[in-house]
Amino acid sequence: MFLYRTLSELQHYLNSRRRLGEQIGFAPTMGALHSGHLDLIRHSKVHNACTVCSIFVNPTQFNDPKDLEKYPRTPEKDLAMLESVGTEVVFMPPVEEIYPPGLETTFQLDLGQLDKVMEGAFRPGHFQGMAQVVKRLLDIVQPDRLYMGQKDFQQFSIVGHMIRQLTLPVELVMVPTVRETDGLAMSSRNVRLSPEQRAAAPAIYQTLSWAKAQLGILPTAEIEVEAIRKLSLPEFRPEYFQIVDGRTLLPVVEPATHEWIVACVASWVGEVRLIDNLELKR
Template sequence: MFVFKTVSELQQYLNSRRANGEQIGFAPTMGALHLGHLDLMRHSKAQNACTVCSIFVNPTQFNDPKDLEKYPRTPEKDLTMLESVGTEVVFMPSVEEIYPPGLDLTLKLDLNPLDQVMEGAFRPGHFQGMAQVVKRLLDIVQPDRLYMGQKDFQQFSIVGYMIRQLQLPVELVMVPTVRESDGLAMSSRNVRLSSTQRQAAPIIYQTLEWAKSQLDLRAIAEIETAALQRLSLPDFRPEYFQIVDGKTLQPIINPTKHDWIVACVATWVGEVRLIDNLALAQKTIPG
């Protein structure tokens, strides 16, 4: 496994792989890896000759400096995990390497309304920062395929929109959410839950499944309201439970008029903010 910390060294190596006609798969991460991240690597290795994983805690997508400070950093453990699944290349740049002084990396792309709803309403500026760093990493790595997890569904949707609007030469691949045995979506933040909170957290996925069972039985607004009530447990502070169109992320009123319907949820559990989502109906292929 090769570990690079500079853009020039990484690009020199990847250019040598491309010169041999090899395709490159890429998964950007912020470290604190779990089995869900390793699943991205496995999908990439199945489709590409070379798999690249970046580990970079991007400061521009944290609207709360305290959240950036608390974000777990476990580089040695991360490298061990990546090596265990045969990851070929790891890119671990500094902030200065990604955002060199004097280089204008402003993303000239209007994400509205994709970045205004759900997560965007509670984390202003988050998706502009996320899209900015993904674009920067894509420019550096120049992969054939980009792998992202379904758990961060709004992020996946916005990156897909950016790729289409800027006509970037990369295929976006959505990898299904990896869950614990009790249904809780794997997340780097789960380690911050207390044992009591961890026991209660599976109610998030259970509520998503309940919503799916109710899609043909109740009005959308009624499902959303009831779901928020189900999540109003001690130590829980739900922010939203919204049922949206999988492409536009806009609210749904009549499910029969949409081919791809996704329920998205965010809730605080103590001091930890968790998100999840579930496709309630899907007649189209994501992409």
Template sequence: MLIFKTQNELVSHLNSVSNTATSIGFVPTMGALHQGHLSLLKEALQNNSLVVISIFVNPTQFNNPEDLAKYPRTLTSDIEKIKTVSDKIIVYAPSVDDIYEGKTISQHFDFDGLENQMEGKFRPGHFDGVGTIVKRLFEIVQPTNAYFGEKDFQQLQIVKKMVQKTKLPVTVLGCPIFREPNGLAMSSRNERLSEKERNEAAIIFKTLLQTQKLFKTKSSNEVTQIVVKTFENYKNFELEYFQIADEATLLPCIRKSKTKKYRAFIAVFVNNVRLIDTISLN
């Protein structure tokens, strides 16, 4: 397995194999890998002649310094997990200086309003940080296809919009959410939960499944009120937001339209650990 710590080494290698690599699949991650990440790698391997994964905890997308400090960094075990998928995957694990070259600041993006909803409301500057790092990684790796999990559906739409506006020659693909046996969406942040909290957090997906059923007969506002009341019964849980939105624009659903696709989005704090999830309602 090839592991590169600098962009110069990575780019040099990719240039050396450019004649034989008909397509490059790319999976950008912040490490603390789980089965969801590995499923993205498997998808990339099936459809590309060469696969690159990046492992980089990006400081510019954290608006909470404590969250950045506590974010798990597990490069050694991450590499072992990647090997279980394939030892031919290329790993890019750069430093902050290698990526930002001494200027750890975000570029400002206009995502046509996608950045102002949900995560954007509660995490100021987050999506500028996401756009900055993904654009930088795309420029370094120059992938044919890039793979993202649908758990971060808003991020997926943001990245697609960034690619559209910057005209980068990469196809951005969303892949299904991987879940733990109790339905909890797999996330690197789950590692910070106690076993009890992890079990209790099953209520997040159960609530989304309930939302899927309720939305067939009830309005968006009625469903939201039910979800809010549900979480009032869980003292260790703090509902940050719940929103039913148009998949394309991410604008809140005010009145249902048969021509639109809707999705429910949720963010919950479990004793200071922030978890997000989403489900299609069509």
């Protein structure tokens, strides 16, 4: 496994692979890795001769500086995990390598309603910062395929929109959410749950599964209201439960008129904010 911290070293190596006609897969992460991240690597290794994983805690997508400070950083553990699944290249740049002085890395991207709903309503500026760093990393790595997890579905949707709008030469691949045995979506934030909170957290997935069973039986608005009620548990503070079109993220009123429907949820459990989603129809 090769570890690079500078753009020039990384690109020198990747160019040597391209000259051999080999394809490159890329999984961007912010570290604090778990099995869900490793699944991105496994998917990439099936279809690409070379797989790159980046570990970079991006400051521009945290609207709350305290959240940036609290974000877990476990580089030694992360590297051991990546090596265990045969990752070929790890890119761990310092902030000044991604955002060097004098280089303009911001750009105008018309996201329409994609960054206004759900996460966007509660985390203003988050998705512009996320799009900024993904575009920057794509420019650096220049992969053939980009692998992102379904758990951050709105993020996946916005990156797909960016790729289409900017006509970037990369294939976006969505990797299904990896879950614990009780259904809780794997997340680097789960380690911050108390034992009692961790025991209660699977209610999020249980509610998503209930919503899937009710699609076409109850009106979507009624499902959303009942889902919030189901999540109004001790120490839970649900922020939203929305049933949306999988491409536009706009609300679904008539399920029969949509080919792709996803239920998305965010809830605080104690001081930990958890998000999840489930495809209801595709």
